[in-house]
Every structure is written in structure tokens, then in C-alpha cells.
Amino acid sequence: xxxxxxxxxxxxxxxxxxxxxxxxxxxxxxxxxxxxxxxxxxxxxxxxxxxxxxxxxxxxxxxxxxxxx
Amino acid sequence: xxxxxxxxxxxxxxxxxxxxxxxxxxxxxxxxxxxxxxxxxxxxxxxxxxxxxxxxxxxxxxxxxxxxxxxxxxxxxxxxxxxxxxxxxxxxxxxxxxxxxxxxxxxxxxxxxxxxxxxxxxxxxxxxxxx
Numbered sequence: 001x002x003x004x005x006x007x008x009x010x011x012x013x014x015x016x017x018x019x020x021x022x023x024x025x026x027x028x029x030x031x032x033x034x035x036x037x038x039x040x041x042x043x044x045x046x047x048x049x050x051x052x053x054x055x056x057x058x059x060x061x062x063x064x065x066x067x068x069x
Numbered sequence: 070x071x072x073x074x075x076x077x078x079x080x081x082x083x084x085x086x087x088x089x090x091x092x093x094x095x096x097x098x099x100x101x102x103x104x105x106x107x108x109x110x111x112x113x114x115x116x117x118x119x120x121x122x123x124x125x126x127x128x129x130x131x132x133x134x135x136x137x138x139x140x141x142x143x144x145x146x147x148x149x150x151x152x153x154x155x156x157x158x159x160x161x162x163x164x165x166x167x168x169x170x171x172x173x174x175x176x177x178x179x180x181x182x183x184x185x186x187x188x189x190x191x192x193x194x195x196x197x198x199x200x
Binding site for chain 2: 004005006007008012013014017019026027028031037038041044045046047048050051052053056057059060063
């Protein structure tokens with residue numbers, strides 16, 4: 001299973017979302033104290049590294065309600 | 070919790086569209102959002118099926134005759150093409166489902182979900198500023 005993204009649990013802890021390369025099944029697990037911090041941060045930054053992030057921010061600034069509604 | 074046979078069915082359908090998206094519904098009915106109550110047509114403006122509410126990003130667990138409970142958006146993932154994908158967790162069966170983000174989704178909520186891990190880091194991020 002490959003690491004897909006990180007999320008935040010209700011208690012504030014990070015959780016790692018994995019996806020099986022074969023069947024696409026998603027699983028979430030807590031991070032461990034000895035996990036590679038740089039790898040985790042890189043994963044957390046992936047959505048922000050997308051070039052369209054700035055476009056989304058621009059759309060929010062133009063429409064304070066955050067969407068077309 | 071979830072049996073292996075249905076996961077294999079999901080895999081076949083997922084391979085036809087996008088590897089990351091496991092929502093294998095073939096028909097998208099009109100539905101009302103279980104979280105904010107918004108009534109939504111089953112088809113999104115861009116022609117694809119609507120899997121989650123564009124206003125609050127919640128969804129209903131209905132693919133492959135699942136439990137029908139409300140699903141909460143927990144994370145943003147990046148698909149192979151660079152498109153954002155929303156990860157949902159079902160409030161009933163705790164299963165995880167991925168669905169692609171639409172252009173008419175609430176951008177503010179998407180951004181909040183995307184940056185949430187960095188806003189609540191488990192360790193100080195100061196050291197990364199010196200890299």
C-alpha cells in the first residue's frame with residue numbers, strides 16, 4: 001500500500017491514508033514517533049504544491065462565501 | 070469489516086476511470102445532502118456524477134449498497150493527473166472513499182481541508198524552514 005495523503009484525527013493527531021496499488025482500497029493509520037518527519041511533511045504539502053492552488057485562493061478572495069453558491 | 074469480494078469489484082470499476090477513485094456507482098440519483106440538507110441533482114454541471122455536496126463537501130455512503138450514512142471529508146489527496154481528490158470517512162461503517170473534486174465545490178472548505186495538517190502539525194515545523 002502506498003502513502004496517499006495525511007489527515008488530522010479528531011484528537012489533533014496526524015493520520016496517514018494509504019491506498020493499495022492493486023485494488024485501490026483505502027486505509028488510515030496513526031503516524032508513529034519514529035516516522036520520517038520530512039516524508040510526512042512532503043506528503044502533507046502535496047495538495048499545496050499543485051499549481052492550481054493559487055487559482056483556488058484567487059477564487060476565494062473574489063467570492064467570500066467560498067464558492068458559486 | 071469490508072469483505073474482499075466487493076473490494077475486487079471496486080477495483081475493476083476504478084481502473085476504468087481513475088485509479089484513485091473507488092466510487093463505483095453507475096447511476097447517480099438526485100439526493101439531499103445528509104449534512105446541510107441541500108437538494109442536489111445527480112449529475113454535476115460538467116456532466117459527471119455528483120458524489121458529494123458542493124456546499125459542505127459531505128457525502129452519503131451509497132455506492133455498492135453501503136450503509137447510507139453521512140460521510141465526512143477528512144483529507145485532500147492528489148491524483149496522478151494533479152487533480153485534487155476528496156477522502157471521505159463514513160460515520161457509520163468507518164470506511165474510506167475517494168471522490169474527485171468538482172469545479173463548483175466550496176473552494177474555502179477545500180482549502181481548509183487541504184491545509185489542516187499543516188495548521189495542526191504533530192511536531193514543530195520550524196526546522197523545515199532552514200532546509
